[in-house]
Amino acid sequence: MRLRRLSxxxxxxxxxxxxxxxxxxxxGMGWTPAALVCMQGGLALLISRWFGLPGWWQAINALFFPLAWLARQTDIQPLWYLAGFAILALTSLGSLKTRVPLYLSSRRAAEEVAARAPAGARVLxxxxxxxxxxxxxxxxxxxxxxxGVEMAPLNWLVSRVRLHxxxxxxxxxxxxxxxxxxxxxxxxLSPAPMAELWRKVEREMRPGSLFVSNSFAVPGHVPDETVELHDLSQARLLIWRR
Ligand SMILES: C[S@@+](CC[C@H](N)C(=O)[O-])C[C@H]1O[C@@H](n2cnc3c(N)ncnc32)[C@H](O)[C@@H]1O
Known part of the structure; x- marks a missing residue:
């Protein structure tokens, strides 16, 4: 079951x-393309469920080819697809490797850190x-x-211009x-890098500094403080004092 261990x-x-x-x-046996893509979507859904993929991945897999086929029935210029792919690649392709997709902190996450950062602190x-x-x-x-450090080129460019x-x-x-x-x-980030990130934090962060993870726990290490943000994604901040 190697597939179960893949992202x-x-x-x-x-x-x-x-x-x-x-x-x-x-x-070639007389089935219409619409019927074939629907059957493919059904099978993809069954296999995704069998492998225990999260619900939204099951939906993506069930709908991927049916929606692609529907899009083919429209007059959308191919360049729009290329543009969409380019934007995805420049913002998110790296997440296939890092297992960290792009989603954004709420303003509450900044407010809680603003309330705790010492005067003149350097924040990364x-x-x-x-x-x-x-x-x-x-x-x-x-x-x-x-x-800030960012590896996706388009995200970096947006941040850089915005925070100039x-x-x-x-x-x-x-x-x-x-x-x-x-x-x-x-x-x-995501659950994937947290154990390794904690080792880096332990190696490099100075005594008295703060490590803050939005939402994702460090296996085996209880935070010194947990702050519920009551934002749209019901996120929470986990805070460790070094
Ligand atoms: C969940 S988003 C968080 C964005 C922002 N920090 C915020 O809170 O709104 C995670 C970001 O980390 C970036 N990322 C993931 N792995 C990275 C790595 N190894 N080095 C630099 N950036 C990375 C992704 O490209 C993505 O933009």
Whole structure:
């Protein structure tokens, strides 16, 4: 069951292809394309459920080819598809490897960190996305020295333009970033990197500094403080004092 150990995105790639295999003998036997894509969608749904993929991945796999077929029936210029793919690739392709997609912190997440950061503190957002969290923080605490690192080129560009003169935003990998120069390190990533990130925090962060994870726990390490944000995604901040 190696497939079960893959990320849902990679597993879905195999599932979408595998769901075509039993249907191949039907091609050319008078079945309409609409019927074939619907059967493929049904099979993809069954296989996704069998592998225990989360509900929204099951829906994506069930609808992928039926929607692609529907889109083919319209007059949409192919360049729009290329543009859509380019935007996806520039914002999210790396998440196939990092297992950290793009989603954004709420303003409440910045408010709670603003209330705790010491005067003049240096703050780093690991994977700063579109720069929203840093922008919110700067609006509330202009005294803080802000930095962000982001590996997706389009996200980085948006952050950089948006935060020009207010934060240093680097294009790069968070694993290459030394955390020792920061008083507060903020991460809103995913469960996948948390154990390894904690080892980096322990190695590099100085005594007295704060490590803040939005929503994702560190296996085996209870935070010193947990703050419910009561925002749209019902997120919470997990805060460790080093
Ligand atoms: C969930 S988003 C959080 C965005 C922002 N920090 C916020 O809270 O609104 C995670 C971001 O981390 C970036 N990312 C994931 N792995 C990374 C890595 N190894 N190095 C740099 N950025 C990374 C992703 O591209 C994505 O933009």
């Amino acid at each position: 849902p995105a990679l597993a879905s790639l195999f599932i979408l292809l595998a769901a075509w295999l039993p249907l191949l003998p039907l091609v 957002d690991l994977g700063c996305g579109l720069g929203g969290w840093l922008a919110d923080l700067k609006a509330q605490r202009p005294d803080l020295g802000l930095a 003169g207010r934060a240093n935003v680097h294009l790069g990998d968070l694993w290459d970033q030394n955390l020792s120069g920061y008083d507060v390190v903020y991460a809103y």
